[in-house]
Amino acid sequence: MPRLGVWSLLFVTCAAGQPLAPETLLLARIKQHMGQVLTRQPNYTCLETIERSTRSGRGRKFQLVDALHLEVAVVEGKELFSWPGERAFKERDLRELAPTGAIGNGSFALHARSVFLGGTPLITYKGEEVIDGRTVARYDYTVPQFRSGYKITIGTLSGITGYRGSFWNDVETLDLVRLDVDAVDIPPVLPLKAARDSMQYERVPIGESTFLLPKSSEMVMEDFQGGASRNVIHFSRCRQYAGESTLSFAEVPEDDAAPAPLAEAISLPAGLLVEMELLTPLKFPGNAIGDEIEARVTHNSKSRKQVWIPKGAMLKGNVALLERRKDFRGQERILVALQWREISFDGKVGPFEGQLEEGGAIPVNEFSSRGIYQKPSQRELSMLPHRDVFYVRKDSLDLPRGLLLNWRTLRIGSSGAKKP
Numbered sequence: 001m002p003r004l005g006v007w008s009l010l011f012v013t014c015a016a017g018q019p020l021a022p023e024t025l026l027l028a029r030i031k032q033h034m035g036q037v038l039t040r041q042p043n044y045t046c047l048e049t050i051e052r053s054t055r056s057g058r059g060r061k062f063q064l065v066d067a068l069h070l071e072v073a074v075v076e077g078k079e080l081f082s083w084p085g086e087r088a089f090k091e092r093d094l095r096e097l098a099p100t101g102a103i104g105n106g107s108f109a110l111h112a113r114s115v116f117l118g119g120t121p122l123i124t125y126k127g128e129e130v131i132d133g134r135t136v137a138r139y140d141y142t143v144p145q146f147r148s149g150y151k152i153t154i155g156t157l158s159g160i161t162g163y164r165g166s167f168w169n170d171v172e173t174l175d176l177v178r179l180d181v182d183a184v185d186i187p188p189v190l191p192l193k194a195a196r197d198s199m200q201y202e203r204v205p206i207g208e209s210t211f212l213l214p215k216s217s218e219m220v221m222e223d224f225q226g227g228a229s230r231n232v233i234h235f236s237r238c239r240q241y242a243g244e245s246t247l248s249f250a251e252v253p254e255d256d257a258a259p260a261p262l263a264e265a266i267s268l269p270a271g272l273l274v275e276m277e278l279l280t281p282l283k284f285p286g287n288a289i290g291d292e293i294e295a296r297v298t299h300n301s302k303s304r305k306q307v308w309i310p311k312g313a314m315l316k317g318n319v320a321l322l323e324r325r326k327d328f329r330g331q332e333r334i335l336v337a338l339q340w341r342e343i344s345f346d347g348k349v350g351p352f353e354g355q356l357e358e359g360g361a362i363p364v365n366e367f368s369s370r371g372i373y374q375k376p377s378q379r380e381l382s383m384l385p386h387r388d389v390f391y392v393r394k395d396s397l398d399l400p401r402g403l404l405l406n407w408r409t410l411r412i413g414s415s416g417a418k419k420p
Contacts, residue, residue: 023125026137026171033174034116037212044206045073046213046238047084049288050231058226066323067288073241079110083318085292086341089241110149111181111199112214115167120147129168136168136177145185152183152195154221154229159187161195175212176201195221204238213238266343266350272301272308272409274354276315277402284322284334284397291319293338295405297345313345315352321386322397333391335384336399340407354407356388 048070053062073080073089080089115121121141129136143150145162152161165180183195197219203210217233280293294316301309321337343352376389 021125023137027123027125027139030137030139030169030174031116034112034169034176037175038113038117041074041211041213042206043073043075043241044211044213044238045071045089045241046235048072049234049236051233053230053232055228055230062228062230064285064324066321067285069288069290072235075241083290085316085318111163111197112176112179114143114149115141115179116176118143118147120144126166128171131168131177134177135171137171138166138168140164140166142184150181150183152186152190152192152221154190154192157189157191159190161186161190175203191223193222193224195219206238206240266345266348268308268343268350268352268409269303270409270411272303273357274301274309274407274409275299276405276407278399278405279401281401282319282322282336282397282399284324287319287322287397289319289322293317293319295340298404301409309343310345313343315340316342316344317352321389334397335389335391336397337386337389338405339386339388351412352409353412354409356390357406357408 048068050068050070052065052067054065055062069084071082071084071086071089073082075089082089121143123139123141126138126140129138142164143162145160148160148162150161150163151158161183162185163181163183165182166178167176167180168178169176178201179199181197181199183192186192186195197217199214199217201212202215204213204215214235216235217231219231219233220228221230222228274297276295276297278293278295280291280295282291282293294314297309297311297313297315300307300311317338317340319337320339321335323335324332325335326332338356340352340354343350376384376391381387381389
């Protein structure tokens, strides 16, 4: 009998001989539809934009702290992350990408899969509602902590919580319209009173078809003193993920045929002074952590009369930190850090790892108590999430194109700095 498992649900009767309630049959249709939607989706990737804000107490307004741009991919049901411009996605902890502030996983795909494919939630019908002119059915659900994969991380602390919430599906198309998640059984290690995530969904074209994907999400985490962190997330530029793209800095074996030759590798000694100019102007509010940046070398970099990096060489990297916080004097500042990952010249390409020179990003005379720019103290640097940081003593940031930058090369892998 074709589709026996599905049709049997439609004709099952209870012990008293009564047919199942319409809302139960509708739930069976929704779960079947969402199972097909979630399992038939191709591997895909989207740009994830996260605006993070905080408030100090109940009744206070949220203030923007920073913004992040991440590439997030769903590959075989797993969420993978990378910075824009990176050569490959990796399965890694989000703390590697966002070492400060509050952040949670699951908004992109995991919550929906847990609710509709996990088979563990306890689901209760709550009636019909209207959302944006669409008639939707609302159901409440609960996922216990021991079956949950919902991980919340705050600073260096993290834990798995249970969760409950509601989902709303269009009664005609059966598509998911909204999914709410409220954390329960929060581990005591997390200084959280509550955590809530609300996701909106829509059909998005990928290739020649459309797929149901999240378009936005809002996550709010509240502490026991009434303070709160809020992440407003938007997904855009969704496309099919064809496979992992990697960059090799190794030589190509002669007997391995390739459609196009790889660029010759670059290997740099430690200790080179690299003078460059910023080609990507940065503003805050406006730009975000993770944004791609470029710079051009302005003078030959020499060691023992040998030119290792010629004038005109290009560097690519990302914004590593760009957030509003108080400095060691308790004054509001914008904290900035840039990270270079790749250098290229004369048909060669290679990794770049370096350290911001003292007074390197800004002229030395600007690094003072009276100047616009200020270096954190050595004691404060040990408590900051990135080594190459400086404060901007303004309410807004404007790093212009042509800003001179001085970096000192390090041996690859020797710095231990957190990378974007």
